Amino acid sequence: DQQVKQNSPSLSVQEGRISILNCDYTNSMFDYFLWYKKYPAEGPTFLISISSIKDKNEDGRFTVFLNKSAKHLSLHIVPSQPGDSAVYFCAALDSGTYKYIFGTGTRLKVLA
Amino acid sequence: NAGVTQTPKFQVLKTGQSMTLQCAQDMNHEYMSWYRQDPGMGLRLIHYSVGAGITDQGEVPNGYNVSRSTTEDFPLRLLSAAPSQTSVYFCASSKGGSAGELFFGEGSRLTVL
Numbered sequence: 001d002q003q004v005k006q007n008s009p010s011l012s013v014q015e016g017r018i019s020i021l022n023c024d025y026t027n028s029m030f031d032y033f034l035w036y037k038k039y040p041a042e043g044p045t046f047l048i049s050i051s052s053i054k055d056k057n058e059d060g061r062f063t064v065f066l067n068k069s070a071k072h073l074s075l076h077i078v079p080s081q082p083g084d085s086a087v088y089f090c091a092a093l094d095s096g097t098y099k100y101i102f103g104t105g106t107r108l109k110v111l112a
Numbered sequence: 113n114a115g116v117t118q119t120p121k122f123q124v125l126k127t128g129q130s131m132t133l134q135c136a137q138d139m140n141h142e143y144m145s146w147y148r149q150d151p152g153m154g155l156r157l158i159h160y161s162v163g164a165g166i167t168d169q170g171e172v173p174n175g176y177n178v179s180r181s182t183t184e185d186f187p188l189r190l191l192s193a194a195p196s197q198t199s200v201y202f203c204a205s206s207k208g209g210s211a212g213e214l215f216f217g218e219g220s221r222l223t224v225l
Contacts, residue, residue, distance in 0.1 A: 006154070009152075031211070032211035036214075036216075043116075043202055043217050043218045044214075044216045045216070046213040049211075049213060089154060091155075091214075093211050095211055098162050099160065099170060100145065100214055101157060101171070102147070102155035104152060105155075
C-alpha cells in the first residue's frame with residue numbers, strides 16, 4: 001500500500017515557465033514533508049521541507065505548499081531552468097515512528 | 113567533508129551468495145537508514161536505526177539484515193542474494209531527535225545473477 005504517491009511519472013516544461021510537481025499521501029500521522037532532487041548516478045539531494053503546522057514554505061525559486069485536509073503537497077519551481085531537469089521525490093515523515101517514506105518520483109524535463 | 117560514504121559502488125553477485133553493503137557517516141548523526149530504488153517504485157525503506165544498538169524494519173525488510181554497533185556505521189547484509197534484490201541501494205542519515213533532512217550517499221548498484 002503506497003502511502004506517498006506521485007501520480008505523474010513525468011513532466012515537461014518550457015524554460016522560464018512554472019513547474020508544478022504534485023504529491024499525495026494517505027497517512028494522517030505524517031507531520032513533516034520533504035522534496036528531493038535526483039540526478040542519474042547520484043544520491044538524492046534535499047531541496048525544501050515543510051512542517052505540518054505550516055501551509056507554505058519558500059526558498060528562492062522553490063515553494064512547497066501543503067494542504068493537510070486534502071493530504072496533498074506540491075512543489076513549485078519558478079522560473080524553471082534546464083538544470084532543474086531531474087527526478088523529484090517527495091517524502092513524508094511520521095515523527096512518532098521516525099520512518100521517512102518516499103513517493104515514486106516525477107521526472108521533470110525543462111526544455112530550453 | 114565526506115558526509116555519507118557507501119561501499120562498494122558496484123557489485124555483481126550470484127544467486128545465493130552473501131555480501132554486506134557498507135555505510136559510514138562522519139556527521140555524528142543518530143538516525144541512519146537504507147533504501148532501495150527500483151524503476152517505477154521510487155525509494156523504498158528497508159531498515160532504519162534511531163541510534164546505536166537500535167534498529168527497526170521499514171517497508172521492504174525481507175532478505176536483509178542490519179546492525180548498528182556504532183553511531184558512524186550501518187551495514188546492510190544480504191545473507192542469500194536473490195535476483196529480486198537487484199537494485200540501487202542508498203544509505204541516508206539525519207541528525208535525529210527532531211524532524212530534519214536526510215543526507216544520502218551516492219548509492220551502491222547491486223546486480224544478482
